[in-house]
Amino acid sequence: MPFSVIDLFAGPGGLAEGFSSLVDENNQRVFKIRLSIEKDAHAHQTLTLRSFLRQFPKGEFPEEYYLFLKEKTDIRDLYKQYPAEYHEASREAWQATLGQTPEKEIDGRISECIGNEKNWVLIGGPPCQAYSMAGRSRVGGIFEEDHRVHLYKEYLRIIARHQPSVFVMENVKGLLSAELNGEKIFSKIIEDLRRPGHVFPGSESQDYRIYSLVTHDIRSDSDYLIKSEMYGIPQKRHRVILLGVRGDIDMSPDILRTKRKTDLKSVIGGLPPVRSGLYREFVSSEIVPDGTGFKKKRVYKNLTDSYADWSERVLKYTGELVSSFEKQKVDVDFNPVYPQSTGEEYLKISTDTISPAHPHYNWYHDSRLDGVVHHSSRGHLTQDLKRYLFASLYTRIFHKFPRMADYRKFGEDLLPDHENAESGKFNDRFRVQVPDEPATTVTSHISKDGHYFIHYDPGQCRSLTVREAARIQTFPDNYFFCGSRTQQFHQVGNAVPPMLAGQISVIVSDLLNRINANHQLELWTTGEN
Structure with missing residues (x-):
């Protein structure tokens, strides 16, 4: 069975795309996205479409999807052809607003998706505009009354209430320097994530250990910062990404392995x-x-x-x-x-838009796609x-x-x-x-x-163009963004690079497999298997 994933503040699905891209030796997905929550209508449409495609085996999208990309059919016609897959996608991609949608409704949906599973993953990036250095410069700082400052607590509440084995939380670099009322916000968030039950005492949540994905030896807050270009992403995107492990799990995760840098021209230079x-x-x-x-x-x-x-x-x-x-x-x-x-x-088009010798060729390329999507200036x-x-x-x-x-x-x-x-x-x-x-x-x-x-x-x-921005963000070439060009740009810019998320998913998968193996060993040892 694949490991279940709940995706909060999902955007157009960058984190989910990375996690769902990981397959085992039988080409079966290692992770199953059970629920993606996003408030923006156009990003939600994008999530629904990508979820619809994940209902098919990896690499076996229906032919009707390519007709849709070529603008020869409507998205509604695509969904009508496959009502069961569309129904499942509609259950997975949920347009809701964390902080406004009733907590009881959110908890009910999560519980329904997770069931009795013990080892599952929570992923997501709470809105970051309030913490970003550009955003702080525009408004003159960070203010208590700005609700976005506290949206990480919606993520924290779900950790406390549902206690995933592992969580992955992403945010902007500006979070490291942000202060509210003279207190460093990052220090407060780290402490809250370590002890979610102290923020939500009615939950009786276990504590969590917070790990860096770039070093085993954490000496400063900057050790939680991932510089994407160090891991093969064709972009100098620096983001804080935290990996939390539930306190009853006596195992530590691995860290990302650096890769050769990828220059811009190698990923967009071949586009028309x-x-x-x-x-x-x-x-x-x-x-x-x-x-x-x-x-x-x-x-x-x-x-x-x-x-x-x-x-x-x-x-x-x-x-x-x-x-x-x-x-x-x-x-x-x-x-x-x-x-x-x-x-x-x-x-x-009639030729490849990225060299077959490129290390990311298989990530971007779809042999059934004989054109470029979202490539207008x-x-x-x-x-x-x-x-x-x-x-x-x-x-x-x-x-x-x-x-x-x-x-x-x-x-x-x-x-x-x-x-x-x-x-x-x-x-x-x-x-x-x-x-x-x-x-x-x-x-x-x-x-x-x-x-x-x-x-x-x-x-x-x-x-x-949107496609060039999507290439820089490492979205596969068959990834379609719903809405106008402005809305497409907005979604691409807000996303986590899927290729980076895919590398993180390998670390999480390894950890969960070790947890399961250890559990099986305990059962054999006690004679309960």
Whole structure:
């Protein structure tokens, strides 16, 4: 029997995808996701679809799914073809809000899924915006009244009430430095996780031991930090991940094994080149009263996208930028081939988009998928097109992305129309992803604009597509994200990289198997078997 998993704050299912990807020597899944709880409607739709696919043997998705990916059938038609599998998926993926949905209802669903199992796993990442350094900077700190600060207690309550053998909890790096009322939040969370029964005394919960996944010798809080690029993930994503083991289990887990770093170009360089689209053009700005003071009002002109207009503008910008580089005595070796297409939600292809020799080829690749899903570009402000082009050219030449002083140096018009543009706060406002290194962290901010996620190829002159972001996050190529492109970006940015979760699942599986083996030995020793 597979080990049961309950997934809280599930997002689009990154942790669940990693755990459910682990198979035994008979190609049977080692873990079974029994319940995934997520409040966001679009992420919940994504969870339901992926759960539906897990009702089939690994690697044997129904043909109708590929017709759906190719936009030749509707998702409702897919579900109608397989009502039993859809019913099971609907039971597994539950749209509910921890902290608002009645605890009795949540406990009932979990108890129903777990039954009498003793050895099962709780996974999840409580919302982290309140702890993130970017979030704290925006609002000026962390506040008691922000309910997100306390959402980890919803996770803790379920530990106390249902007592999994093992839990895996993920959160942002900012958690390590976050303080509330002068007290370090991380120290408080660690202490609560060790003694959940003291926070919820009616539960009579056992204590837990909290382990690092990167070292056996914990000397500081930073030892709980996982640097994803050290484990083959093509992204410098640094996250706190805690592994808890119930106190009656006298066994310790293993740690992650470092892997060779994976550069960005090796995972997205083979995807079909697509250009950015034209969206609108900045015309002017003026200071106007807003009732309580004054604000800057910007005027834009909407544009209709076409390759002819796009290429005309980009060629013009290219000439201006090459001239600016030459004035600075910088040689520019740039002979671009501009792609004509802005991409598609499904883009048919005839060749592999990642090398069969790549160590992650089997993870990404699906031989039945003869196309690329979610590979369409955004439309951009024309002034941003020039900034993106400059930034990617600059990064190609100097092997680092430019700061605001560099934008001014190469052209006044490259500076954004923002009063704080050169204050120092916006130095990394436009960030090119360097091809021969792991990418920087993909966050949910990618749903708002692409300024932090500029493609390294100047000829494409754009930010990343959803599929490129999903590749960086190590979602398989057949993973479909429901909702609009903005909602897809949001889901991808909020997820745990499935490939990293898969490596963690190996550690958890090994621990649970040792627990079971030890239990069997005890039964034989006492003659109870």
